[in-house]
Amino acid sequence: MPRDDANKTAETLGTSIRDRQAVSVSSGVRNVHPVYLDRALNAEAWDSDGNRYIDFVGGIGVLTVGHRNPVVMDRVIAQCDRFTHSCFNALPHEPYVAVTDWLAKNCPIEGPAKSMLTNSGAEAMENALKLARAFTGRTGVIAFEGAFHGRTLATLALTGKTKPYKTGLGPLPGPVWHLPYPCPETGISVEDAMAAIAKLFSVSADPKSVGAIVIEPVQGEGGFRACDGEFLVALCRLCDENGMVLIADEIQSGFARTGKMFAIEHAGVAPDILVMGKGIGGGFPLAAITGAEDVMSALAPGGLGGTYSGNPVACAAAKGVFEVLEKDNILGRAKQLGEKYATHIAWLRDLPGGHVIGNMRGIGAMRAFEVIADDGKPSPKRLQSLLQLARESGLLLMPSGEHANVVRLLAPLTIPFDQVDEAFAIIARLLPKVAQVTQ
Structure with a gap:
């Protein structure tokens, strides 16, 4: 390694994780959420700053039975x-x-x-x-x-x-x-x-x-x-x-x-x-x-x-x-969780700002909902707003879809139902702000 690069790497050791990433991680690796995971258990996660989140990303579907299942x-x-x-x-x-x-x-x-x-x-x-x-x-x-x-x-x-x-x-x-x-x-x-x-x-x-x-x-x-x-x-x-x-x-x-x-x-x-x-x-x-x-x-x-x-x-x-x-009868629980998701998504549509919630997709607990503009077209800008506001409120969501306007729900199938309620309550509070985002 050239001496200048070696010194640059050494200098980063005392800086933030984000600054260190900028120096040493390929720019081809993109992050959905700019927070750094420190610890997690089942459907909850805490970042390096001590903030707690409900995790609806689940390692993009990896953590079916939760973080650190006993x-x-x-x-x-x-x-x-x-x-x-x-x-x-x-x-x-x-x-x-x-x-x-x-x-x-x-x-x-x-x-x-x-x-x-x-x-x-x-x-x-x-x-x-x-x-x-x-x-x-x-x-x-x-x-x-x-x-x-x-x-x-x-x-x-x-x-x-x-x-x-x-x-x-x-x-x-x-x-x-x-x-x-x-x-x-x-x-x-x-x-x-x-x-x-x-x-x-x-x-x-x-x-x-x-x-x-x-x-x-x-x-x-x-x-x-x-x-x-x-x-x-x-x-x-x-x-x-x-x-x-x-x-x-x-x-x-x-x-x-x-x-x-x-x-x-x-x-x-x-x-x-x-x-x-x-x-x-x-x-x-x-x-x-x-x-x-x-x-x-x-x-x-x-x-x-x-x-x-x-x-x-x-x-x-x-x-x-x-x-x-x-x-733990996870098959049965997936069906229950899917029904709970469907009920919550239908509830969101009737709230102030709920018109930004489009159709529900998927089967079982593999569910998603669209984020749409006032004219019903896909709204990736509103989705990005929802992702950021939800993260700031303690909820991690995952985008997807051809038009980058679909929120997929990938919480562990072992998530406590009260945490599902908590997650959708966060989304509900954010809908009026998301609805203010112009296209």
């Missing part, structure tokens, strides 16, 4: 007392197999199911694409508008949004074709979406060149838009008829968030590959791919893996998550 932490501490790492490819361990055992029993896959574990959702999706290519011998992929599948190069090709993810990167791995996503928010019907696929096959892509169709049953970054269940059934049939692999991205929607263990279960569909992440690890870096045995065995031994993939501490955390999901 069962999860007990399993982690016990594992740390035994050993903290073993590359599974070199020296296997039981925690990895315990996780894959659970996935084989609980994932909606027809017939025998096998899994591999990874560090992140994007890495899991990358490996799902590898398996689809190996199994079908084809490279083409169909994805959908508004999708988010990751920031790595191959997953970026699948992601259905240019800014800020693809800006300045040039050609991405492909071929990938993006088609309309059928749901109430887009106004696209199942018939429209199937017609778009038929047109693709007649104009741009031979069906025999397409190896996989990748879809989020409920779009996360896209604003909690739930796909029409009939379309998922139709996609499953299309894949079977044409030898394609159906990949369901449940990275954000999985692990009880929608009131089912996985969102695709609402449609009664079994994908060929299920991609998971976020909620599986209780705050520890873990993701997974579970699929039909023949698909998951398409690569030669050694074709899958990674140094940290299925780290034993993260696997122990996942075992704790699985225990909590069952012991």
